Amino acid sequence: MRGNLENVASLTGHLDRVWHVSWNPDGKLLTSCGGDKTIRVWGTHSKSNEGQGSDWTCKAVLQDGHSRTVRRISWSPCGSLLASASFDGTTCIWSQKNAEFECITTLEGHENEVKSVCWSPSGSLLATCSRDKSVWIWEVDHEDDDYQCVGVLSVHTQDVKNVCWHPHKEVLASCSYDNTIKIFQEEDDDWCCVCTLTGHEATVWGISFDKTGTRLASCSDDNTVKIWQDCNPDGQDGGSSRKTSWKCICTLSGYHTRTIYDIDWCKHSGLLATCSGDDTIHVFQENSVGSSYKPGFSLMACVTNAHSEDINSIRWNPNGDGFLASCGDDGFVKVWKYSQC
Amino acid sequence: MFLTFLGLFQLFMMSSATNGPSSEADTDSEQTHQCGEAEPGTSRGRDDEEGENLEDVAADIYDLIKDIRDPEKPNTLEELEVVFEEGVKVHPIKGQSDRYIIRVEFKPTVPHCSLATLIGLCIRVKLDRSLPQKQKVDIFITKGTHATENEINKQINDKERIAAAMENPNLKELVEKCVADNDT
Numbered sequence: 001m002r003g004n005l006e007n008v009a010s011l012t013g014h015l016d017r018v019w020h021v022s023w024n025p026d027g028k029l030l031t032s033c034g035g036d037k038t039i040r041v042w043g044t045h046s047k048s049n050e051g052q053g054s055d056w057t058c059k060a061v062l063q064d065g066h067s068r069t070v071r072r073i074s075w076s077p078c079g080s081l082l083a084s085a086s087f088d089g090t091t092c093i094w095s096q097k098n099a100e101f102e103c104i105t106t107l108e109g110h111e112n113e114v115k116s117v118c119w120s121p122s123g124s125l126l127a128t129c130s131r132d133k134s135v136w137i138w139e140v141d142h143e144d145d146d147y148q149c150v151g152v153l154s155v156h157t158q159d160v161k162n163v164c165w166h167p168h169k170e171v172l173a174s175c176s177y178d179n180t181i182k183i184f185q186e187e188d189d190d191w192c193c194v195c196t197l198t199g200h201e202a203t204v205w206g207i208s209f210d211k212t213g214t215r216l217a218s219c220s221d222d223n224t225v226k227i228w229q230d231c232n233p234d235g236q237d238g239g240s241s242r243k244t245s246w247k248c249i250c251t252l253s254g255y256h257t258r259t260i261y262d263i264d265w266c267k268h269s270g271l272l273a274t275c276s277g278d279d280t281i282h283v284f285q286e287n288s289v290g291s292s293y294k295p296g297f298s299l300m301a302c303v304t305n306a307h308s309e310d311i312n313s314i315r316w317n318p319n320g321d322g323f324l325a326s327c328g329d330d331g332f333v334k335v336w337k338y339s340q341c
Numbered sequence: 342m343f344l345t346f347l348g349l350f351q352l353f354m355m356s357s358a359t360n361g362p363s364s365e366a367d368t369d370s371e372q373t374h375q376c377g378e379a380e381p382g383t384s385r386g387r388d389d390e391e392g393e394n395l396e397d398v399a400a401d402i403y404d405l406i407k408d409i410r411d412p413e414k415p416n417t418l419e420e421l422e423v424v425f426e427e428g429v430k431v432h433p434i435k436g437q438s439d440r441y442i443i444r445v446e447f448k449p450t451v452p453h454c455s456l457a458t459l460i461g462l463c464i465r466v467k468l469d470r471s472l473p474q475k476q477k478v479d480i481f482i483t484k485g486t487h488a489t490e491n492e493i494n495k496q497i498n499d500k501e502r503i504a505a506a507m508e509n510p511n512l513k514e515l516v517e518k519c520v521a522d523n524d525t
Contacts, residue, residue, distance in 0.1 A: 017504075035504065068508045071501075087505045113505045131505070159502070177499065203499065221499075254374035258477065277477065296372060305437075309475050310500070329475070 002341050003271075003283055003300035005324065009056045009335040011042055018327035020072045020313045025079040027319030029059070029099065032333045033070035038063045039084055041099055042333065056335070059099040065092045072116045072162075077123040078142075085117040091128050093147070104145050109136060109152075116162045120170055127172050129160035135174050135184065137191050151191030155182060161205050166213040167267060173216060175204035181218055181228070183244060194244045197228055199251075205260065211267040216246065219260035219274055225252040225284075227295065250295050255282050255302075262313045268320030271300065271338065275311035275326055280304050283324075283338060300340075307332060395441075399431045402443060405471045409463050410519045412456060423447050423460060428483070441476050443468070448483045457487060459515065461497035462506065467520045 016035030023030055030042045039062040044055040066086035073084045082094040082101065091107040091114055111132035118127050126138040126147065137151035159177035166172070172184040181197040181204055202221035209216050216228040227250040258277035265272050272284040281303045287296040307328035317323040324336040403426050407419035418424040428446035445464055449457035461480050468478050480497045482490045496502055507513050 069504060087508055115501070131502075161501070177495075203495070251371050252374070253372070299374070 001299060001301055003285075004339050004341055005281065005283065005301045005303050005306075005336045006339070007303075007306075007334055008323075008337050011040075011056055011058070011333040011335070012331065013040055013058050013061075014038070014331045014333070016069075016331065017309075017329040018312065018331060018333055019069065021315050021325040021327045021333055022073045022075060023315055023317050023319075023325065024075045025077055025318060027317040027321065027323070030325050030333070030335070031073050031075070031082065032327050033073050033084060034327070034331075035069045037066050037068060037070060037086075039065065039070055039073055039082070039094075040333075041101070043099065060101055062094060062101050062103075065094070065103050066090065068113075071114065074118045074126075076119045077121060081119075081123075083117045083119065083126060085114040085128060087113040089114060089130075091117050091126075093145075095145075105147060107138065107147055107149075109149060110134070115160060118163045118165055118172075120165045120172075121168050122170070125165075125170060127163040127165065127174075129163045129174055131159040133158060133160060133176075135160055135163060135172070135182075137172070137184075151184075151186075153184060153191060153193060155193045155196075156180070161203065162207060164207045164209065167209050167211060169213060171213070173207050173209070175207045175218060177203045179204060179220075181207060181216070183246065185244070195246050197246050197248070199226055199248045200224070203259075206262040206264075208263050208265040208272075210265050210270065215265075217263050217265050217272055219263040221259045223253065223256050223258065223260060223276075225255075225260060225263060225272070225274060226250070227252075227297075250297065252284065252297055255299065256280065258310075261311065262315075264315050266316040266320070267318070269316075269322070271316070272297065273314045273316060273324055275306070275314040275328075277310040279307055279309065279311060279328075281306040281311060281314060281324075281326060281336070301338065303336070306336075307334065395431045395433065398441065399429045400426065402431065402445075402468070402472070403429045406445065406464050406467055408522075409460075409467055410521075411450070412459050412463070412515065412519055414450075418447070418460065418464075421450050423450060424464070434477075439474060443476050443478045445478065445480045446483050447480070448486050452487055454487075454489050454493060457482060457493050458496050459519075461493065462503060463516050463519045465497065465503060466507065466516050470520075 014034050014036050018032050018034040021032045033039045041060040043059050066088050068087040070084050070086050084092045089110050092103050093105045094101045095104045110130035113131045114128050116129050129135045133156050134154040139148045139150045156176040157178045160174050163174045175181045179200050182193050183195040185194050200220040204218050204220045206219045214230045214233045218226045226248050228246045229249045231245045256276040256278050260274050260276045263274050274282045283301040284297040285300045307330045309329035311328040314326045322338040327333045406424050409418045424447050430444040432442040434440045481494050
């Protein structure tokens, strides 16, 4: 393999499984959340993340925000707000300054566990999803700290596991226990589902757009990764409704032997990272950019026993320096450095 | 008591609904990686001693689950033949000693969906807590014994759903009663 993943830090502190990791927009802080109902914020003393394991410290522990598992966290693009989604049915919004956090508001409305939360690229919208089968869109007024629900989309037929915004448009993707992925857009001031992507044979756990937003990668309980292409990205059909059509152009199977829980497509390098219940992390690269409709992906790096139990989340550092964070059922948060051989 | 189970399950496990309309998705490029390693379940070149060891492991695991109490009846799952020794299968993971993929099959006594899911939940919780080392556990209903077996299997093997269900105090209490060790 032409790449290498080196473990540079193993962070302990969480008292239960860690469900999700997320870097802040400048890549200097790493946040994690989990079954112990807390959110932990980690950072290094050194200027870059090149510091050794001992340089990483836990800068903050956010507790008492949620009464049950914290499942997902998402940083606003401006970096001053953190949203957390919990099995207690609420989404907390935290304001941060110098790694000190304060809960400024709690969003309620979902009927049961909130599974994911994600800020839009502009920071003016927030999306949440839940086992109640719905996806909610919230409009954010940053001056007044006001959050208004502008859409409740109940088109999935089962538990919605995750939501993810297009990198630069107000287009949302969601994935579900119903084995599908759905794409949402605002049309005539109403949010609606514009496309349903079928093909996975089991729960779809994660989705990630590439840097152009014309491709989407998904990972599933069927142990595969699928790559989907937007076949009509600029299309306007004259009328008010914009036709959209996504097709599966590639399926990666045989790499993971158990559920693939998360996937992240690096917006800088184009590398695709996956993590799984088989305790491994895989990193893929597309063979040649430009051969659009039949791409091939090469396995660049693979770490077996990256964690001693299921790995739940994997995230590239958004500053593009090749750092990758993972977390798992073993209670660890790990930081990896990817390098090309 | 029965209604309570139903109510709880509707609320916390959400039995299935019908699937929505499907649209096509042509897969133009199928990329299948040929793993060099043996599939779990085969025992490439392992000698008889290792084979016996797997049987011992399976027997130990069966011992952990056989005394789980049925949620409704004053009997254990073994007494009701819901779990049975042959239903526990242990597959080695190549390159890792003491790490296995454990498959537990069970036969629910009644066709009711909620009770079958609850039994599956109890088996999973009992094993999560009692196994000396964390293992991969897959739990299934014996094929053909239940009309909605796919839906039940999907719920029992979705660890996020299991984790959320166990954070519900009422459901947790039910499960605790079933998995508690016998005092006698």
